[in-house]
Amino acid sequence: MHILALCAVPPWPALDGGRRRTLELLSALAQRIPVTLCAVEDPGPHHDLPVAANAFQAVHIFPRSPLPPGVAPLAARPERWFHSQALKTWLAKRDHSSRFSALFLDEPWLLRTVPRRSPPILAHHHKLEVELARELQHPWHERLRVERLERMVALRARTHVFASQEDRTRFLGRHPKARVRVLPAGVDPRRFVVPEADRDRNRLLFFGSLNYEPNRRALAELFRNHWPHIHQQHPQLVLEVVGAGEAPELCEGRPDGVEWVGYVPDPLPYLQHACALLAPIPIAGGARQKMVEALATGCPIIATERAAEGLPQAKDWLQLTQPGEAFEHGVLEHLANPEPGFERSLRAAEWVRRHFSWDALAGQLEGFLG
Missing domain, CATH: 3.40.50.11720 (3-Deoxy-D-manno-octulosonic-acid transferase, N-terminal domain)
Structure with a gap:
């Protein structure tokens, strides 16, 4: 073949x-x-x-x-x-x-x-x-x-x-x-591992390509209507925006507490450091690659239900919300009590790394091609 x-x-x-x-x-x-x-x-x-x-x-x-x-x-x-x-x-x-x-x-x-x-x-x-x-x-x-x-x-x-x-x-x-x-989305279990160091409880992460329109729309909505309220209650909090693509209208007008990182060749350090990954996307579809990689590192995820489509056991592994104010409340709830999120993501990490390895998925793909 x-x-x-x-x-x-x-x-x-x-x-x-x-x-x-x-x-x-x-x-x-x-x-x-x-x-x-x-x-x-x-x-x-x-x-x-x-x-x-x-x-x-x-x-x-x-x-x-x-x-x-x-x-x-x-x-x-x-x-x-x-x-x-x-x-x-x-x-x-x-x-x-x-x-x-x-x-x-x-x-x-x-x-x-x-x-x-x-x-x-x-x-x-x-x-x-x-x-x-x-x-x-x-x-x-x-x-x-x-x-x-x-x-x-x-x-x-x-x-x-x-x-x-x-x-x-x-x-x-x-x-x-x-x-x-x-x-489903896959992961390299040799690289994406749970970090030994504690996570920074004052850092959240938005990770996704800004060439993708749903990501730009979700980030604009977060900046405009929700992040200012979150940052007002937690002024020490930092939101890192990591991803390829130019979005000058978002970068130049970003609210206080947002750190614009841009493209990085390896997202692993950010996934291992953040207190949670935010996925406020209100549109369904796609492989959800970043979520599987985050779960493999034990990073908690706060996501809309539509953003989490495609992830098995999403209700057990993620903190799911509706878009808008419900998402903002979900973030604030995690910041007030992050331990349940840490526990959920650690349970998910071992399962994801065992069942979603690229080698296992390639074996399935070989069968589909035969």
């Missing part, structure tokens, strides 16, 4: 949870069976291959190019952003169709580059773009394009892999004949 993996961008550096998930999952799979990775270049600064990429049989990076004029009006915006005619030409070579036993399609944006006579496709859905476009109230014509793309993927892919049971159920509601599987 030899797998061809197609990614809309190189899954490095780890600017967001989606890239971390893709790189860790595929590199763990490559320890079991040969994997060739193809990606469309990222227009940002050049980054050397990470050590994990050494596991791949080969890595090919292709330049971006515009979609053909007849196709572009029908395509969703990310399809136009990530298209590569060079990749499409490379995939069309006949020997590539026979060389690979399966094709791992990381998100749907490169589907138009895949020839009709391709190896069986496994579509890896980090989130459901249809739901995201609806909840963010994208223009109707853009929502139609995303819905059309989902129908195309549903027809062409032999298997669909989701990060949560909730996304699986939503997809099956629209495509009841689809072959669907669930693969």
